[in-house]
Amino acid sequence: MVQITGRPSNPRGPRLSDDFKLLEWDSEFFGFPVAKILGPAPAKLERTLVELRTRGVRLAYWTRAGLSGQDLATLQAKGGILVDQRTTLERTLSPASAEPSTNVTEYTGESADAALISLAIQSGAYSRFRLDPKIPPGKFEELYSQWIRNSVNHRIADKVFVARDNDSIMGMITCKRHGEVGEIGLVAVNDEARGKGIGTDLVKFADSWFFGAGMKSSRVVTQGANQPALQLYLKCGYHVTQTEPTLHFWLS
Ligand SMILES: CC(C)(COP(=O)(O)OP(=O)(O)OC[C@H]1O[C@@H](n2cnc3c(N)ncnc32)[C@H](O)[C@@H]1OP(=O)(O)O)[C@@H](O)C(=O)NCCC(=O)NCCS
Numbered sequence: 477m478v479q480i481t482g483r484p485s486n487p488r489g490p491r492l493s494d495d496f497k498l499l500e501w502d503s504e505f506f507g508f509p510v511a512k513i514l515g516p517a518p519a520k521l522e523r524t525l526v527e528l529r530t531r532g533v534r535l536a537y538w539t540r541a542g543l544s545g546q547d548l549a550t551l552q553a554k555g556g557i558l559v560d561q562r563t564t565l566e567r568t569l570s571p572a573s574a575e576p577s578t579n580v581t582e583y584t585g586e587s588a589d590a591a592l593i594s595l596a597i598q599s600g601a602y603s604r605f606r607l608d609p610k611i612p613p614g615k616f617e618e619l620y621s622q623w624i625r626n627s628v629n630h631r632i633a634d635k636v637f638v639a640r641d642n643d644s645i646m647g648m649i650t651c652k653r654h655g656e657v658g659e660i661g662l663v664a665v666n667d668e669a670r671g672k673g674i675g676t677d678l679v680k681f682a683d684s685w686f687f688g689a690g691m692k693s694s695r696v697v698t699q700g701a702n703q704p705a706l707q708l709y710l711k712c713g714y715h716v717t718q719t720e721p722t723l724h725f726w727l728s
Contacts, residue, residue, distance in 0.1 A: 495514055495527075496524060496533075497512045508534040509531070509535075510533065510535045511531075511535075511537075513528075518551055521538075522554065525727065529728070534726065534727055535724060535725070536724070537722065538556065538722065538723045539721070539722040543721050552723070556724065557723060557725075558721060559722055559723065560604045561700025561721055562719070564695060564716070564718040565714035566696075566717045567713045567715065568693050569658070569683060569692055573683040573686070574684045574688055581638060582635060582637055583638045583648065587625065588625045588627075592628065592636070592648055593625075595645070595662075595664040596648075596662055597621065599620065610726050624648075624650070627661060633651060634651055637682060639665070639674045646666050647664060647678050649678040650663075651685060651686065653689065656690070657692070657693050658693070658694040659696065660694065663675065663705070675704075696714065
């Protein structure tokens, strides 16, 4: 996703706030101005919200580690909707990570087929874009469909791996290199095929690809409420490195 900062390109122009970023990609996708709140302490938030409203921003995201229960209560009293506890998990890769898993192969189709799109939408079951009741209808599904299309065409992922039962795709995982760190993007297993080890096979396959391609560690971000996903990653050797509450502020 492309993001533009609140700073003007002309340094002599009016100085914008360092407390937020206007999000170009998100604004275009939703069809109204969207911003991300950056720095202010919760006590300074009111001023930032006033500035965002003045600029016509309709939706602002706020993700920040280390908020106390009192901070969260204050933010919610100011209209923030707690939509997620963004949870980052990481693991160090080792030769053991390179053990091959069965039934998983690279997806080589030119575009995402219906099975992959369905899995991408399932992978967002706990997404803040699905859980926030104010997100316009259809937008969550459209977002995750675009995510898998842009993964298959390699704009935002290097590899898409799938688990098949005969010819049917039962699960998928997307992978991206960030230097020496491998990042898992989307993961899902078809509803009726869960609990049979397919998710484990997919994560292990991704880790073996990361390791084989020279990456030293891997990372995944999921939602704090997503117990099946959290348990899957813990079982595969990941540990939680950060938990950040995420709120949405609707300003008009
Ligand atoms: C998360 C998901 C991919 C797991 O796939 P799966 O094939 O069912 O996973 P596995 O069968 O390999 O299970 C691996 C471990 O995950 C945990 N797990 C799986 N389902 C679980 C559930 N419903 N509740 C709690 N833990 C669960 C267990 O620890 C399990 O190990 P065990 O079988 O030894 O107890 C699947 O539930 C899914 O597609 N969920 C919806 C999409 C999603 O949330 N994706 C994650 C986005 S970050």
